Amino acid sequence: MRKPKKERQAALKSSIKDNPFVTDEELSAEFGVSVQTIRLDRMELSIPELRERIKHVAEKTFDDEVKSLPIDEVIGEIIDIELDNKAISIFDVKPEHVFQRNRIARGHHLFAQANSLAVAVMNEELALTVKSELQFLKPVKAGQRVVAKAQVTDRQPHKHRAFVKVVSTVDQAVVFIGTFEMYRTTEQSEGDNT
Amino acid sequence: MRKPKKERQAALKSSIKDNPFVTDEELSAEFGVSVQTIRLDRMELSIPELRERIKHVAEKTFDDEVKSLPIDEVIGEIIDIELDNKAISIFDVKPEHVFQRNRIARGHHLFAQANSLAVAVMNEELALTVKSELQFLKPVKAGQRVVAKAQVTDRQPHKHRAFVKVVSTVDQAVVFIGTFEMYRTTEQSEGDNT
DNA sequence: CTCATATTAGTACCAAGTGCTAATAGCGGG
DNA sequence: CCCGCTATTAGCACTTGGTACTAATATGAG
Numbered sequence: 001m002r003k004p005k006k007e008r009q010a011a012l013k014s015s016i017k018d019n020p021f022v023t024d025e026e027l028s029a030e031f032g033v034s035v036q037t038i039r040l041d042r043m044e045l046s047i048p049e050l051r052e053r054i055k056h057v058a059e060k061t062f063d064d065e066v067k068s069l070p071i072d073e074v075i076g077e078i079i080d081i082e083l084d085n086k087a088i089s090i091f092d093v094k095p096e097h098v099f100q101r102n103r104i105a106r107g108h109h110l111f112a113q114a115n116s117l118a119v120a121v122m123n124e125e126l127a128l129t130v131k132s133e134l135q136f137l138k139p140v141k142a143g144q145r146v147v148a149k150a151q152v153t154d155r156q157p158h159k160h161r162a163f164v165k166v167v168s169t170v171d172q173a174v175v176f177i178g179t180f181e182m183y184r185t186t187e188q189s190e191g192d193n194t
Numbered sequence: 195m196r197k198p199k200k201e202r203q204a205a206l207k208s209s210i211k212d213n214p215f216v217t218d219e220e221l222s223a224e225f226g227v228s229v230q231t232i233r234l235d236r237m238e239l240s241i242p243e244l245r246e247r248i249k250h251v252a253e254k255t256f257d258d259e260v261k262s263l264p265i266d267e268v269i270g271e272i273i274d275i276e277l278d279n280k281a282i283s284i285f286d287v288k289p290e291h292v293f294q295r296n297r298i299a300r301g302h303h304l305f306a307q308a309n310s311l312a313v314a315v316m317n318e319e320l321a322l323t324v325k326s327e328l329q330f331l332k333p334v335k336a337g338q339r340v341v342a343k344a345q346v347t348d349r350q351p352h353k354h355r356a357f358v359k360v361v362s363t364v365d366q367a368v369v370f371i372g373t374f375e376m377y378r379t380t381e382q383s384e385g386d387n388t
Numbered sequence: 389c390t391c392a393t394a395t396t397a398g399t400a401c402c403a404a405g406t407g408c409t410a411a412t413a414g415c416g417g418g
Numbered sequence: 419c420c421c422g423c424t425a426t427t428a429g430c431a432c433t434t435g436g437t438a439c440t441a442a443t444a445t446g447a448g
Contacts, residue, residue: 005394021249023435034396039437049436051245051403057252058214075302107313107323108269108306115301126293128333129301134326199425217404228427233406243405245434395444406433413426418419 008033009041020053075112076148083123084152089113091146098142105140110176114166117150118180122162130161131181138175146170153179160184202227203235214247269306270342277317278346283307285340292336299334304370308360311344312374316356324355325375332369340364347373354378 008031015030016022024042028035042049048056076091091113093105111134119127140146146168154163160183168176202225209224210216218236222229236243242250270285285307287299305328313321334340340362348357354377362370 020252025435036397037395040395051248051435054245054252055215055248058248102320104320104322106306107309107326108302111305111309112302115305119301126296126298128298129328129330131330132301132326132328134323134328136323136325139322219404230427230429231425234426245404389448391446391448393445393447395442397440397442399440400438402435402437404434406431408431409429411426411428413424415423415425416421418421 005041009045012038012041013045013047016047016053020057021050023050075109075116076146078117078120081121083121084155085121086152087117087121087150089117089120089148089150091148093140093142093144093146095142102139103142105142105144105146107134107136110136110140110146110168111178113146113148114150114168114176114178115180117148118164118166118178118182121150121152121164122182122184126185127162128183129180130183133179135177136175137177138170138173140170140175144170146175148176157184203239206232206235207239207241210241210247214251215244217244269303269310270340272311272314275315277315278349279315280346281311281315281344283311283314283342283344285342287334287336287338287340289336296333297336299336299338299340301328301330304330304334304340304362305372307340307342308344308362308370308372309374311342312358312360312372312376315344315346315358316376316378318378320379321356322377323374324377327373329371330369331371332364332367334364334369338364340369342370351378 012027012031015027022030024035024038027038031038041047047053076089078087078089081087091109093109095103097109098105114134115129115132118129147170148166148168150164150166152162153165154161156162162182162184164180164182166176166178166180167174168178206221206225209221216224218229218232221232225232235241241247270283272281272283275281285303287303289297291303292299305326308328309323309326312323341364342360342362344358344360346356347359348355350356356376356378358374358376360370360372360374361368362372
């Protein structure tokens with residue numbers, strides 16, 4: 001034995017970990033054992049074959065790409081909505097939403113949740129944000145659940161305007177407040193909703 | 195011929211693009227032609243075989259993970275930056291950034307570009323947005339390129355505060371203005387920047 | 389020496405191809 | 419109607435990087 005089996009297997013593990021693209025043949029050369037030994041080692045350590053390893057890496061990327069894009073449609077999940085009046089959504093902060101360094105949620109996600117909720121609560125074909133004022137009161141961390149409550153504070157149908165206030169909390173503590181001045185197309189006259 | 199060759203090849207291209215994990219056999223079923231035809235098509239279009247495709251995707255991820263610098267924390271691409279003073283980024287609005295109905299960019303993307311630029315221009319380990327005022331002046335459509343210019347307007351190191359104004363334009367027309375009050379950790383005293 | 393574990397060797401087989409040759413289909417033009 | 423051309427299909431040998439399995443050989447411990 002060139003080296004105790006255990007040592008070799010440990011080395012093998014880390015070797016594959018930091019270069020998943022290595023073949024059994026290359027590994028056999030690296031450790032001075034036969035290809036079969038490498039294969040037995042992989043079995044014991046339940047390390048998949050080259051192609052499977054590569055596929056996993058690729059799939060991971062692919063998923064990441066798919067998920068990093070969808071800052072789309074409504075951010076967060078709407079759990080209650082009363083059109084033209086109020087709405088509530090929840091948003092679970094995941095690792096991809098935070099700064100790497102400090103795990104604090106990036107501002108635009110909180111804004112996105114609040115803004116898309118403000119759009120949703122408008123009972124409108126087209127609702128656009130015109131102006132907005134935001135306050136980020138407390139940092140939000142990965143793993144926390146943000147509850148956003150939107151309330152329509154003022155409606156001015158003739159002016160194509162509506163005002164929405166959104167308050168976001170984590171465990172009852174207010175973390176974010178935003179006010180939104182919205183532009184609405186159809187001038188939904190007071191009494192004819194649906 | 196089920197379909198003109200050209201059409202099939204175009205479809206093939208996009209089919210592989212949005213699922214690189216598909217085999218020739220599956221493709222042959224999808225298009226109702228023989229496996230050989232798929233292979234000839236791949237030759238002509240110089241699309242590599244499944245394993246090579248997967249490997250490329252995996253290599254890309256792998257490289258990305260290794261570098262993974264805080265550059266990718268910025269929404270949009272920074273094309274010029276002068277720390278603690280000003281910065282410019284561009285953001286190409288793609289179909290996934292707009293409302294389906296009217297193809298108008300969703301507010302939070304413009305905010306995300308501006309806010310992350312404001313964070314980037316801070317010469318800080320930790321910079322957080324405290325308050326913000328936004329004006330969405332003109333709708334932005336898919337296909338347009340948004341140029342955001344950030345300018346640090348005021349620095350109050352002793353108070354851990356800095357103020358940034360971001361103006362975003364499309365073809366010289368201002369579409370968005372945001373002001374950001376930022377919290378900064380280290381109180382970078384006026385005269386000791388490296 | 390013997391037994392167990394470790395290692396090596398060898399064979400058949402698989403997936404998803406490449407590379408090459410050859411047959412066939414379908415159509416347009418003269 | 420036949421010729422020529424492109425498109426399509428088929429078939430076979432070969433490649434990589436394996437799996438699955440069997441069998442032979444080391445090698446060290448008791």
